[in-house]
Amino acid sequence: MSDQYAGGYTTRRNVGLIRVVTFTDPDKLNAHGALIERRVPRLSVVSRCIPDQPYGIHDDTSEKTAIPKIIELAHSLVDEDRVEALIVSCAADPAVRELQASLRVPVVGAGRSSALFALSRGEKIGMLGITPEPLDALTEVLGDRLVATAKPDGVANTVDLLKPEYRVQAVVAARSLVSQGAEAIAISCTGFATIGIIDELAAACGVPVVDPVVAAGVICDYWLT
Amino acid sequence: MSDQYAGGYTTRRNVGLIRVVTFTDPDKLNAHGALIERRVPRLSVVSRCIPDQPYGIHDDTSEKTAIPKIIELAHSLVDEDRVEALIVSCAADPAVRELQASLRVPVVGAGRSSALFALSRGEKIGMLGITPEPLDALTEVLGDRLVATAKPDGVANTVDLLKPEYRVQAVVAARSLVSQGAEAIAISCTGFATIGIIDELAAACGVPVVDPVVAAGVICDYWLT
Numbered sequence: 001m002s003d004q005y006a007g008g009y010t011t012r013r014n015v016g017l018i019r020v021v022t023f024t025d026p027d028k029l030n031a032h033g034a035l036i037e038r039r040v041p042r043l044s045v046v047s048r049c050i051p052d053q054p055y056g057i058h059d060d061t062s063e064k065t066a067i068p069k070i071i072e073l074a075h076s077l078v079d080e081d082r083v084e085a086l087i088v089s090c091a092a093d094p095a096v097r098e099l100q101a102s103l104r105v106p107v108v109g110a111g112r113s114s115a116l117f118a119l120s121r122g123e124k125i126g127m128l129g130i131t132p133e134p135l136d137a138l139t140e141v142l143g144d145r146l147v148a149t150a151k152p153d154g155v156a157n158t159v160d161l162l163k164p165e166y167r168v169q170a171v172v173a174a175r176s177l178v179s180q181g182a183e184a185i186a187i188s189c190t191g192f193a194t195i196g197i198i199d200e201l202a203a204a205c206g207v208p209v210v211d212p213v214v215a216a217g218v219i220c221d222y223w224l225t
Numbered sequence: 226m227s228d229q230y231a232g233g234y235t236t237r238r239n240v241g242l243i244r245v246v247t248f249t250d251p252d253k254l255n256a257h258g259a260l261i262e263r264r265v266p267r268l269s270v271v272s273r274c275i276p277d278q279p280y281g282i283h284d285d286t287s288e289k290t291a292i293p294k295i296i297e298l299a300h301s302l303v304d305e306d307r308v309e310a311l312i313v314s315c316a317a318d319p320a321v322r323e324l325q326a327s328l329r330v331p332v333v334g335a336g337r338s339s340a341l342f343a344l345s346r347g348e349k350i351g352m353l354g355i356t357p358e359p360l361d362a363l364t365e366v367l368g369d370r371l372v373a374t375a376k377p378d379g380v381a382n383t384v385d386l387l388k389p390e391y392r393v394q395a396v397v398a399a400r401s402l403v404s405q406g407a408e409a410i411a412i413s414c415t416g417f418a419t420i421g422i423i424d425e426l427a428a429a430c431g432v433p434v435v436d437p438v439v440a441a442g443v444i445c446d447y448w449l450t
Contacts, residue, residue, distance in 0.1 A: 039447075097348075100346070100347070106346065106433070108345055112344070112345065113345065116341040116342075116344060116345060117341075117444065117447060119337070119341060119366055120333060120337065120338065120341060120444045120448075121325070121331065121448070122325070123322075141344055141366070143368060199450060202450075208331070208448065214447070215447065218443060218446075218447050219342065219345045221443075222264075222342060222439070222440065222443050223345075223346070223433065225424060225427075
C-alpha cells in the first residue's frame with residue numbers, strides 16, 4: 001500500500017468488544033472485531049463473550065441475566081487488558097448506561113450507534129431486527145422519526161439469523177420498511193452484521209442501511225483522539 | 226509506516242467539502258479538509274467556498290443568502306469534481322436537507338454530526354457555539370437532551386473566533402455548560418475546529434467535546450463502503 005493512508009497514526013489503539021452470545025469458536029467470537037478492524041484499521045479489537053448464554057439476548061429475561069456478566073467483563077477488559085475504549089456489541093445496549101457512568105473510557109453501544117448513523121441520512125427511519133417491537137436503545141434517540149419496525153419472518157433469536165433460509169426474509173422485511181416510508185434503516189440486531197447481509201440489504205432496498213457493529217467501531221475510533 | 230493500517234483500503238475516496246465562509250487564502254479554505262484527512266486518512270477532501278460571504282453564516286439573513294450558493298457548489302462538486310460524498314462544513318447544516326433529497330451521494334452536515342456524536346457519550350448535552358440561541362440543526366436530534374447553550378462572551382461570528390483573546394472565553398463558556406449538567410458538549414460552530422481548541426476544551430471541562438468537522442468526516446467515511 002501507499003503511505004498516503006498513514007495520516008497521523010503511528011500506533012493502533014486497543015478496544016475491548018463484548019459479545020453477548022456465548023461462543024467457544026474463536027472465529028465466531030472474533031467475528032465482530034474482524035468487521036471493525038477491516039473498516040477501521042487503526043483499531044485492534046479484543047473480543048470477549050459472556051458465559052452461559054448460547055442464544056444471546058432476545059428478550060427481557062435474557063437481557064437481565066446478561067447485564068451483570070457484561071459489567072464484570074467490561075471491568076476486566078479495562079483493568080486487565082487495558083483497553084482504551086469499550087464496545088458492547090448488542091443492539092439492546094445492555095449495561096451501556098451503567099458502564100458509561102462507572103468507567104473512565106468511552107463506552108459505545110451498537111444499538112444507539114445504529115440509530116445515530118441512520119439519522120445522518122434521513123428523517124424517516126425504519127428499524128430492522130429480530131423482535132417485533134422496536135428496541136428502547138434505538139427509540140430513545142429516534143423518537144418519532146421511527147416510522148416502522150420489521151423482523152425477518154420466522155426468526156426468534158440471533159442464532160436463527162445464521163440459517164441461510166432467513167436471508168431472503170431479511171430482504172423482504174427491509175423492503176417493507178422502505179414501502180412504509182423509511183429513508184434509512186437502522187439495524188437493531190448485530191446478527192445481521194455477523195451474516196454479512198448489510199450491503200445486500202442496502203442494494204435490495206435502495207436506502208442506506210446501518211451496520212450496528214461497524215457504526216459502534218467508528219464512533220469508538222472517533223473518541224480515541 | 227507498518228502495513229497494519231492498510232486494512233481493506235486500496236484507494237482513497239474523494240469527498241467534497243463546502244465552506245460557508247469566503248476565503249482567498251488556500252490554507253484557510255483547506256483547513257477543515259486538512260483536519261478531516263488527518264483523522265480519516267482514507268479520505269481525500271476537495272474544499273470549495275461560497276462567494277461574497279467573508280463573515281460566513283451567523284444569522285438568518287446570512288444563512289438564506291448562502292443556501293442557493295451552497296446548492297450550486299454542491300452540484301458542481303458532484304458533477305464536475307466527481308466527489309463520492311459531500312460535507313457541508315457549517316453547523317447550521319444549510320441546504321443539507323435539500324441536497325440529501327436531490328443528490329445521489331451521501332450529504333453530511335457538521336451540525337447534526339456534532340449532535341449525533343455527543344449523544345454517543347451522554348444523555349445531557351450542552352451546546353457551545355457563537356449564537357445565544359441553540360441551532361435547529363442540533364436541537365432537531367437532541368430534543369430535551371439539550372440541557373444548556375453557551376457562547377464565548379464577545380464573539381459574534383466565526384471570524385471573531387480567530388482572535389486569540391476569545392480562547393479563554395470559549396473555555397469559560399464550555400465550563401458553564403458542565404456546571405449546568407452537560408455530560409458531553411456538541412460544538413455548534415465549525416470555527417472552534419478551525420482554531421484547534423476542541424481538545425483544550427475537553428481537557429478543561431472533563432467531558433467529551435465533539436469536533437463538528439471531524440465528526441462529519443467520520444460519518445462521511447462510514448457511508449463510503
